[in-house]
Amino acid sequence: MPVLVEVGWGGLVQYPWSITWTDITSRVDMVQGVTISRGASDELSETQPGSCSMVLDNEDGALTPGNPDSPYFPFVRRNAPIRVSQAVMPVRTGAAPYSVSMLGDDFDGIVDTARWPNRYGGAGLVDGRLRIPLLPGGSAGFQSAREWRLPGSSVCARLSTAPTANGSSAAMAQFVLDSVTNGTRIGFQLNALTGILRCASFVGFVDAGSVDIPYSPIDHLWLRIREMSGLVIWETSGDGWDWTVRRTLATPAWVSSETLVVSLTTSRTGGTGDYAEWDLLGAQVRPRFWGMVNEFPVQWEGLLSSVSITATDLFKRLNRMPALRSMLAEEILSSDTLTGLFSFLSAYYPLGEPPSSQSAGSIAGSGVGSLTPVQVSTGGTLEFGTEGPPETGETCPTFTPASASAGLYLAADLGDQVQADDAFYLIHIEAFFRTSTAGRVICGLYEPGFEHQLTLLLNGSGILTIEHTETGSPVATVTTGTGNLADGNWHHVVYDGSTKRVYVDGSPVGSTLSVTSMSGLRTLHVGGYRGARLWNGQIAHLAIHHATGPAGPVYTTHYEAGMTGFAGEAADWRMERLARYAGLESVTIFGTTHDLVATQGPAGTGVVARMREIEATESGRLYAERDYYGLAYQSRDVRYNPDPTSEVFVIDYADLDTLGVQLADDDQKLCNQVEAARPGGATQRVNAPSSVFAFGVYEQQLNILKSSDNSVLDAAYWLVSRYANPQPELREVPIEAATMPEFLDILDADISSYFTVYNLPAQAASSEMRVTVEGYTETIKEQSHEIQFRTSASSTDSVWVLEDPVYGVLDVTTRLAY
Structure with a gap:
């Protein structure tokens, strides 16, 4: 049963499919072994970042950072990808063949x-x-x-x-x-x-x-x-x-x-x-850990050199990511991955600079120029830091011209690369805006010789209009069927340069427009165009995308992001959305019960904090996978009513072959009163009178992102019904797994798996107990694999099933699912 330790020298964890793995198992000190810990301490605690530690032989200096003679130079460095597996070798039994x-x-x-x-x-x-x-x-x-x-x-x-x-x-x-x-x-x-x-x-x-x-x-x-x-x-x-x-x-x-x-x-x-x-x-391989080496600390005992490394799973990278911007900003930054085309963000001006700002920058990372004010005639103001779209928590500039031809607008040189890209890819433009004044320009672009021009504006009736030319003046005018958008409300517009269609407030308007294809566009004007038709109102989150085809329909979701922050979407969808913000291809979803959740629109919190809010709201489980660079999220119904036929394994108490099995019966988890609230909703209290009478008040505050007061009440009842009188439970189950015929089954046990320990000592309240895995710490040595499972009572998550002989017993198993 050899352990397999591999390092991806020079690889990047965010591109796991391109990592070439190098087997360094022969360097592992198997006397001390490999120790791995993952999961949570109990079902009420958050899962912690998984960790892995081991001592590696460095006699040849190959694992010394900066050593030019190392065969792995220069990639012996922090954050090197590492994975650990257990390879279980089969045993031949019986007679040939x-x-x-x-x-x-x-x-x-x-x-x-x-x-x-x-x-x-x-x-x-x-x-x-x-x-x-x-x-x-x-x-x-x-x-x-x-x-x-x-x-x-x-x-x-x-x-x-x-x-x-x-x-x-x-x-x-x-x-x-x-x-x-x-x-x-x-x-x-x-x-x-x-x-x-x-x-x-x-x-x-x-x-x-x-x-x-x-x-x-x-x-x-x-x-x-x-x-x-x-x-x-x-x-x-x-x-x-x-x-x-x-x-x-x-x-x-x-x-x-x-x-x-x-x-x-x-x-x-x-x-x-x-x-x-x-x-x-x-070999039958069972992955045990996937993460990043924190450092390669070289140490000596005399002339003998070793490296004692620790590694951390995906949460290390997620936890050090900067705070997220608003959901709208994150959607714009990440949505090009959803188009199914080759598409990319060329320029993105959130326009959320503070009031004292004199310019506005792009956060697309493409090196385009900043937007700077241009004064036309005299008078007018351009004030940064005013209120932006509703669910962003971000600001935007307010343009207040003295007249349509006197005031300020913004201009930027998008640079050589955007101009070159415009010759090969199709331009897509989006922006939020609000005004009560018709006949003004939202934005316009032109190439240096003015042969190609493209302008988005509201005409004298407030209807979205496009002006364009590929031959210089005069420009052609195309009027869409939007109706009056100069109504004092926030609107979102998308122009799709592939299909020549516009989308307003998340919906298509009309059909294909007679707009010519643009090329070489380089100069951007915002809130006016070439010194005229100056905007009176707000403009925010202006973005320019390039794509090989019709990407506009993907960008229409940005309206909902800015206006509602996706309030009311299902929790699993929110998890997948947040994973995309973190640069992950996906998050694996387990279970089918996913309530609707409130907005997390405004900026300022990290991606892990937002995921944890959903996890807590849904009584779910979020953790890093142990076999690849990815996250998993389990809804609460994964744990409903464990089916005995689906147990990962069963084990005789005598076969644990370890010390330290303990039956716990304390008030660590006791909760008989919950005061629960949601953003913008009622504060409600639920209690269990019989428990309060017996043990006194054990209160817990619950602030969750539910979308209705009834959902908050359900969550509060769920918590009280499970923990008003917790039953005795096994919280630690240590197993020397390597000696067990069920070794592979034991290795398959992961977070929320369950197993049964039977033939418990006579002093136990019952002869067997079924437990749910919350986490574990394992140590892999030569001919030894000890796993200390951290567990909870599986019965805590049982729910009522009408007329079921096990889960339908009156006053015993009548907890309602939520």
Whole structure:
């Protein structure tokens, strides 16, 4: 059961798919072991950032930061990605022929000659791996005894080192299962010359229907062949845990009937020799940690050098992110990822500068110029810091001209890059505005020679109008069907330069407009255009996007962001939205009960704080995944009424093989009175009179982001019904897992999993107790894997089911779900 520790030297955690992992397991001090902690202390506490610690051998100085002689230089540095897995090796039982799922070898030690009787060409074990040479003009191999069956089973291996062409005209590495007939085999073949990984079923050395894929040392690090229900399945994986199907084939008759040989072979025609290396054949991988190394502190004992590292999971990066802007600003900054096109934000002026400001900057990160005031004639004012769109908590400028041709507007040079992009991509413009004065310009753009111009304005009737030209003066005018927008209310406009359509307040207006395609636009005017039709009112959150197609419909959601802050959307949608703000591709959602939540529109809090607000509001669970760079969120119904058939495992008390099991019965979780409130809603109180009479008042304040007072009341009742009189529970369950037949099942236990401990000592209140996992601390050593589960009573989350023999007992299990 080897541990597998890998570091992604030079990789970035925000781009996990591009990380090349380096196995450093041989450096781990397994006497001290690897210690990992994740989850929460109990169900009422927040999950904490997961951590991992270990001591690494640094005798060669390879892990010394800044050492130019390190093979990992210059990437031995803070925040290096790291992942830890447990590779559980199968055990062969019974008599031959064996299921190939029982074939396992970590190639650490000496060759099992009974298992691998046929070895040739110099194939052997080197530094804990199987090394098979690719010698010019020769072949090499490592072959098992003929004692394996594939039906209903699988076999995998890790291709730790792939061969290269090295000037040869042919170079191959194979991982196959051989028939009794020469040239009939099934498995994988890597062509080092072409870089093609072939998923093949050979008959007479030929497979006309093979599936060939470009080999990737990242995505195809692990290879697996399995048979299930009459199908042979070829799969690849980057970590040995998350598999991708590459080919399926109806199981050939010979596969079903024959006893097979597992072969790892190589061949080369010429060039320079190298080798293929394989590891962890047959291993069943269970990810334990995925995160970032905090530092590489080098220490010495005499001349012996080691590095004691600690690593933290995804929450480290999330917790150090700056406070979020308003939901509107975050939507504009992140929504280009949703278009399904190649689209990007060229300029974004929130216009939220403080009152003393003399200019306004772009936060798109594209290096465009700032907007600066331009005075036309005399008089008028331009005041920053006035009230912006309703649910942003941000300000904007107010333009107050003396007349349509006397006052101030803003102008910016967008620069060479935007001008160049405008020749290849389609421009999209959006802005918020408010005015009671018709006949004024929102914004306009032109290229230096004025051949191309594009202006968005309200005409004399307050109707959105577009002026454009690609031939200089005169400009053409297109009037949309918006109705009067000079009504003193906030509005949002999107112009889609691909479909030539406009969207106002989240909805399309009319159909395609007769607007020419613009090119080379560089100068931006806001609140007026070329010294005329000066805006009287507010303009905010002006953004310019470029895209390869119609991206406008995506930007229409920004109206809701600015006006309501997405108040009333479901909690799972909010979690996914916040994950996007954090730069995550997604958050994995578990469960189906998701209430509607209030706005989190204004700026000023971090992304984790906002996620925690949703977690607390929904009595959910938020944590970092242990197998990849991602977050998971569980709704409260994940824990409703545990089904005994879905338990991760059951364990006899005597098999825990550890000390420290404790039955707790205290007032740590007792809560019999809740005062609950929501933003803009009523403050309500719920209590449990019998509990108050028995124990006194144990009150808790609940401030949550529910969208209705009834939802707040439901949440308060839920809390009181669970904790008015908590029952005795096991809060710590330590297990020496490595000795258990259910080792894999125990490793599968994660946050909100549940298991049962039975045959408890006679002094216990009952002979068995079912517990829910809240978190755990594990220490992995040589031939030892101790896991200290932090648990709560599963019955706490049971809910009433009408006429159910377990969950429908009057006055016992009649807690209503919410």
